[in-house]
Amino acid sequence: MIRYENVHKVFGTVDVLKGISFEIPTGKVVCILGPSGSGKTTLLRCTNYLETPTQGIITVGDKSIDALHHTKKDIQEIRKHSTMVFQNYNLFRNKNALENVMAGLTIVQKKDKKEAREIAEHYLGIVGMGDRMDYYPSQLSGGQQQRVGIARALALQPHAILFDEPTAALDPELVGEVLSTMKTVAQTGITMAVVTHEMGFAREVADRVVFMDGGVVVEEGNPQEVFDHPQNPRTKQFLRAVNQKD
Numbered sequence: 001m002i003r004y005e006n007v008h009k010v011f012g013t014v015d016v017l018k019g020i021s022f023e024i025p026t027g028k029v030v031c032i033l034g035p036s037g038s039g040k041t042t043l044l045r046c047t048n049y050l051e052t053p054t055q056g057i058i059t060v061g062d063k064s065i066d067a068l069h070h071t072k073k074d075i076q077e078i079r080k081h082s083t084m085v086f087q088n089y090n091l092f093r094n095k096n097a098l099e100n101v102m103a104g105l106t107i108v109q110k111k112d113k114k115e116a117r118e119i120a121e122h123y124l125g126i127v128g129m130g131d132r133m134d135y136y137p138s139q140l141s142g143g144q145q146q147r148v149g150i151a152r153a154l155a156l157q158p159h160a161i162l163f164d165e166p167t168a169a170l171d172p173e174l175v176g177e178v179l180s181t182m183k184t185v186a187q188t189g190i191t192m193a194v195v196t197h198e199m200g201f202a203r204e205v206a207d208r209v210v211f212m213d214g215g216v217v218v219e220e221g222n223p224q225e226v227f228d229h230p231q232n233p234r235t236k237q238f239l240r241a242v243n244q245k246d
């Protein structure tokens with residue numbers, strides 16, 4: 001479960017998040033949609049304190065953290081509960097796929113190399129990269145690198161995975177393989193918060209969608225409600241523009 005309670009984020013004089021409140025139940029997939037600059041990525045980065053919220057309470061699993069009253073230990077704890085899949089993969093260039101997935105297990109979770117290797121091999125197999133474990137990032141396509149990034153997130157066995165536009169940096173023909181991997185992940189029952197522009201994925205896989213604009217939640221509901229019968233004029237305008245682009 002991920003819960004946001006009155007979350008604000010101010011950069012300088014700009015209110016990027018203006019009192020965000022909603023919940024992602026355990027084991028559910030929520031896609032966060034909206035135009036560029038609406039605060040989606042900032043919200044995701046606030047979830048595990050890559051950005052510190054200005055105000056508000058964020059809960060991941062059984063760990064809650066208050067922006068106004070927290071310690072370094074609180075941040076370490078909430079980061080144990082969630083992992084992030086980034087737009088640009090963020091793989092270690094000098095490590096092969098297997099070593100990239102093992103890194104968090106040995107460094108963060110202090111597992112011995114034998115156990116870490118077994119776990120890493122298992123999750124690389126799940127994302128369809130079992131035959132490329134000894135490949136370095138420079139030898140992999142963007143889609144393959146992102147699948148390694150997803151395996152790395154899964155291997156830490158977090159309560160939730162945060163996906164920040166995981167297909168945004170990919171060539172169009174590579175998007176499908178990553179979305180297919182994410183569908184596989186969704187079927188494992190892990191909690192997923194997905195910032196995406198992939199409307200087809202959101203419609204097919206999400207349990208709920210949240211539409212943000214201008215730092216606020218404009219509309220939320222199940223995908224059929226929001227896509228087929230949007231209530232807010234801003235949501236209607238955004239979806240109309242997206243559909244015309246497609």
